[in-house]
Amino acid sequence: MAYQYSRITVKIGSNVLARKDGTLDVTRMSALVDQVAELHKAGVEVVLVSSGAVASGRSEIKVSRKLDSVDQRQLYSAVGQAKLINRYYELFREHGIAVGQVLTTKESFGTRRHYLNQRHCMQVMLENGVIPIVNENDTISVTELMFTDNDELSGLVASMLDAQALIILSNIDGIYNGSPSEPGTSVIREVEQGKDLSDYIQTEKSGFGRGGMLTKTTIARKVADEGITVIIANGKRDNILTDLLEYPEDTVCTRFVPASEAVSSVKKWIAHSEGFAKGELHLNAQAVEALKGKKAVSILPVGVTCIKGDFEKDDIVRIMDAGGIQIGVGRIGVSSADARLMLGKHGKRPLVHYDYLYLE
Numbered sequence: 001m002a003y004q005y006s007r008i009t010v011k012i013g014s015n016v017l018a019r020k021d022g023t024l025d026v027t028r029m030s031a032l033v034d035q036v037a038e039l040h041k042a043g044v045e046v047v048l049v050s051s052g053a054v055a056s057g058r059s060e061i062k063v064s065r066k067l068d069s070v071d072q073r074q075l076y077s078a079v080g081q082a083k084l085i086n087r088y089y090e091l092f093r094e095h096g097i098a099v100g101q102v103l104t105t106k107e108s109f110g111t112r113r114h115y116l117n118q119r120h121c122m123q124v125m126l127e128n129g130v131i132p133i134v135n136e137n138d139t140i141s142v143t144e145l146m147f148t149d150n151d152e153l154s155g156l157v158a159s160m161l162d163a164q165a166l167i168i169l170s171n172i173d174g175i176y177n178g179s180p181s182e183p184g185t186s187v188i189r190e191v192e193q194g195k196d197l198s199d200y201i202q203t204e205k206s207g208f209g210r211g212g213m214l215t216k217t218t219i220a221r222k223v224a225d226e227g228i229t230v231i232i233a234n235g236k237r238d239n240i241l242t243d244l245l246e247y248p249e250d251t252v253c254t255r256f257v258p259a260s261e262a263v264s265s266v267k268k269w270i271a272h273s274e275g276f277a278k279g280e281l282h283l284n285a286q287a288v289e290a291l292k293g294k295k296a297v298s299i300l301p302v303g304v305t306c307i308k309g310d311f312e313k314d315d316i317v318r319i320m321d322a323g324g325i326q327i328g329v330g331r332i333g334v335s336s337a338d339a340r341l342m343l344g345k346h347g348k349r350p351l352v353h354y355d356y357l358y359l360e
């Protein structure tokens with residue numbers, strides 16, 4: 001079977017892999033592996049982003065004292081990740097497919113160099129027929145160093161590897177137009193660009209998940225804006241992956257329509273780098289208007305009213321409007337000391353070139 005995609009990222013949520021009692025659902029895992037193997041053999045490069053370390057570790061350990069949430073996460077993920085990857089390794093081996101473990105942290109995406117190192121690692125795995133299985137390194141990522149959840153990580157991975165599609169598998173058929181448990185609500189099948197879904201999303205999460213539907217929606221929107229199709233579907237359904245690719249019209253899911261124009265690799269990195277911003281550029285109203293126009297415009301010192309924070313050349317900075325609301329992120333071309341000297345002046349070179357500017 002020839003598929004429409006040649007490279008996809010598949011994110012598997014904790015709730016897909018965990019049973020109600022928290023133990024690992026090996027039957028479900030095995031069924032998903034069979035489908036990934038089928039796609040792999042048909043020539044589709046698949047990168048898996050798999051949650052489930054904490055959920056699989058929890059049932060392995062009896063603790064002698066009450067643990068706080070950081071202790072629990074570190075202990076359970078250390079044990080659970082070993083168990084999880086071991087299962088994947090064995091299940092894929094039955095298909096004669098090699099897998100490799102990539103454990104990462106938010107910080108590893110912070111500089112362009114680290115970002116490119118990670119990209120290279122996964123590219124070389126794919127080139128050699130190895131399926132990367134990615135997860136956050138929960139043992140060392142705590143509090144502000146954490147990704148919001150693996151939905152955020154999967155968006156970064158899909159964008160970094162220029163995947164054509166990101167498939168987010170959760171324990172629900174897609175985004176409902178109301179509370180999923182309420183009668184009369186149904187799955188939104190297609191989300192056009194710019195459509196606001198905030199009224200539909202509840203803050204409730206499923207048993208073992210971290211971020212909930214809100215982060216899925218935010219990430220899906222951002223990734224689709226980069227030209228990547230994003231699909232949210234139910235990983236508990238039999239044959240979901242193969243059905244999504246073989247019978248897209250007949251398989252229930254929420255699909256985010258991708259932007260028609262591709263975004264450059266460096267802009268994709270910048271789009272996902274907000275968490276690493278070292279400072280802020282506050283713009284005047286005319287500069288904001290120019291940026292929002294149709295033409296590609298760089299940020300010149302004359303349009304900047306205030307600079308916050310200390311940063312070096314090439315760091316990421318937030319771009320704020322006159323009311324202090326963030327409108328984008330960019331890679332700065334000079335240090336904060338030099339930028340302050342140029343502030344408000346005419347005839348100077350751009351502080352952020354439009355090639356390195358991402359507007360929300």
Ligand SMILES: Nc1ncnc2c1ncn2[C@@H]1O[C@H](COP(=O)(O)OP(=O)(O)O)[C@@H](O)[C@H]1O
Pocket residue numbers: 012013014015016169170171172174175176177178179180200201202203204205206207208209210211212213214
């Ligand atoms: N409008 C909505 N449509 C679908 N699910 C929603 C909606 N609002 C909130 N949710 C909740 O989001 C959950 C999925 O997110 P999450 O718990 O993070 O799962 P995962 O572990 O797969 O990442 C669903 O089980 C559901 O309870």
Ligand SMILES: N[C@@H](CCC(=O)OP(=O)(O)O)C(=O)O
Pocket residue numbers: 012013014015050051052053054055077135136138148149150151208209210211212
């Ligand atoms: N890295 C964690 C996953 C945390 C997470 O984001 O979970 P989920 O919301 O189910 O994707 C783990 O493996 O347990």
